[in-house]
Amino acid sequence: MPTTDPTPEQRIWQVVAEIPPGTVASYGQVAELAGLPGGARRVGRCLSRLPAETRLPWHRVVNATGGISLPGEAGHRQRQRLIDEGIAFEGDRVALDRCRWSV
DNA sequence: CCCCTGACATCGT
DNA sequence: GACGATGCCAGGG
Numbered sequence: 001m002p003t004t005d006p007t008p009e010q011r012i013w014q015v016v017a018e019i020p021p022g023t024v025a026s027y028g029q030v031a032e033l034a035g036l037p038g039g040a041r042r043v044g045r046c047l048s049r050l051p052a053e054t055r056l057p058w059h060r061v062v063n064a065t066g067g068i069s070l071p072g073e074a075g076h077r078q079r080q081r082l083i084d085e086g087i088a089f090e091g092d093r094v095a096l097d098r099c100r101w102s103v
Numbered sequence: 104c105c106c107c108t109g110a111c112a113t114c115g116t
Numbered sequence: 117g118a119c120g121a122t123g124c125c126a127g128g129g
Binding site for chain 2: 028031038042048
């Protein structure tokens with residue numbers, strides 16, 4: 001057993017790391033899987049603090065409607081990364097009915 | 104301690 | 117389906 005219990009942050013990182021390529025998860029979904037029901041905002045805040053060099057697939061996390069919540073140029077890059085991964089888009093939103101991550 | 108803000112979600116109109 | 121209001125949680129001033 002672990003000598004120290006994982007912090008909520010680590011559980012969030014863990015869940016995000018598990019999102020398979022070609023699929024996306026919503027902030028609320030990640031929060032719930034991380035054992036933080038209603039902690040969607042916390043997930044967003046956590047991801048915003050990630051270093052630019054992180055290898056965590058944070059770009060696979062979108063809002064409940066499939067839209068990109070990350071504002072500005074960074075959001076534009078996230079969209080491009082998703083497209084490069086083969087994620088299907090409907091206008092500015094991800095086609096959740098086809099690309100949503102389900103366990 | 105109060106107030107505001109943010110990579111959110113949900114409901115009513 | 118767009119919009120505004122409300123709920124929620126954590127930080128920062």
